[in-house]
Amino acid sequence: xxxxxxxxxxxxxxxxxxxxxxxxxxxxAHIQSAxxxxxCIWPDYYGISWRNPKSGExxxxxxxxxxxxxxxxxxxxxxxxxxxxxxxxxxxxxxxxIAMFAIGITPQRxxxxxxxxxxxxxxxxxxxTRGNRRIRxxxxxxxxxxxxxxxxxxxxxxVMRDKLRHAELAVLDTPHAREQxxxxxxxxxxxxDFPYSRRMLANADWARLVSPTATYHITPYAWAIAPGDERWxxxxxxxxxxxxxxxxxxxxxxxxxxxxxxxxx
Numbered sequence: 001x002x003x004x005x006x007x008x009x010x011x012x013x014x015x016x017x018x019x020x021x022x023x024x025x026x027x028x029a030h031i032q033s034a035x036x037x038x039x040c041i042w043p044d045y046y047g048i049s050w051r052n053p054k055s056g057e058x059x060x061x062x063x064x065x066x067x068x069x070x071x072x073x074x075x076x077x078x079x080x081x082x083x084x085x086x087x088x089x090x091x092x093x094x095x096x097x098i099a100m101f102a103i104g105i106t107p108q109r110x111x112x113x114x115x116x117x118x119x120x121x122x123x124x125x126x127x128x129t130r131g132n133r134r135i136r137x138x139x140x141x142x143x144x145x146x147x148x149x150x151x152x153x154x155x156x157x158x159v160m161r162d163k164l165r166h167a168e169l170a171v172l173d174t175p176h177a178r179e180q181x182x183x184x185x186x187x188x189x190x191x192x193d194f195p196y197s198r199r200m201l202a203n204a205d206w207a208r209l210v211s212p213t214a215t216y217h218i219t220p221y222a223w224a225i226a227p228g229d230e231r232w233x234x235x236x237x238x239x240x241x242x243x244x245x246x247x248x249x250x251x252x253x254x255x256x257x258x259x260x261x262x263x264x265x
Contacts, residue, residue, distance in 0.1 A: 026231035027097055028073075036075050039066045040082035040096035044175060046199030047256045049079075049101045062100040062223075064252040065119075069100075069239055085153035085173075088112055092226055098236070102195065102221040104155035114227040116236045118220035119249055122261045124156060125197045126189040126210040128182060135188055138212045142167045149187040151175040156191040159217050179204075193219075194261050220263065 031037045041049035041062065048060040058079060070077035082090045082099060091099050091113060104122075105115050126148075128135045135141060141148060146167035150156040151174060160169055170187055172178040175196075181187035183206055192200070200207040225232060243249040244264050253262040 038096040040099040047195035104219040120221040122193040147187040149190040
């Protein structure tokens with residue numbers, strides 16, 4: 001818990017040292033003038049910002065909280081499809097005003113983006129197949145001959161590149177490709193987080209969860225914006241603080257089964 005507290009303290013101070021925009025130039029003023037806030041999401045993130053393939057409905061904690069943000073700002077919410085691979089381009093290229101799909105706060109991302117205070121924090125988990133007899137527990141993963149798959153652009157790519165000593169790291173272009181490698185047997189496991197692991201267990205009958213035996217690498221999750229706009233950042237900080245105090249964050253977390261990883265302080 002001490003390590004998590006340090007991570008959350010660091011995450012709370014991630015606004016880059018860029019001169020703040022004048023109030024009239026703040027993105028907040030543009031949002032209020034336009035009457036809508038553009039929210040980047042990754043529509044394949046189960047429990048976070050997932051688009052139901054049958055109904056087309058968007059569901060997840062960050063979908064709910066984006067709508068709450070719109071209510072608090074008095075504007076409509078326009079969802080913009082994005083992904084972790086396109087995160088920098090979409091946020092810095094102004095395709096959206098904010099990315100709200102549980103963005104893991106990493107040093108690499110902090111160099112380019114500004115983050116709100118965290119609302120979630122997850123350790124890393126592994127998914128293997130039910131028939132894989134080489135992987136029985138977490139300690140079996142980092143061994144010679146093992147292949148560990150990660151999706152390009154996710155926080156798992158730099159973390160596993162740093163942590164693995166013996167296993168081979170396979171970086172795939174998409175999460176789906178990562179899953180195919182494991183299901184086909186070309187990779188032994190793929191690395192993911194708590195929300196996505198729930199999706200796999202609920203929807204893939206071949207999937208088996210491998211949990212770390214102790215804390216492995218907890219990452220705080222937050223929302224990301226382009227740096228340099230202090231007014232917009234502070235307004236978002238006010239919103240995060242409010243939903244933690246009034247219970248909206250915890251209510252949304254319970255609705256989507258994410259209470260165990262919710263950061264309420």
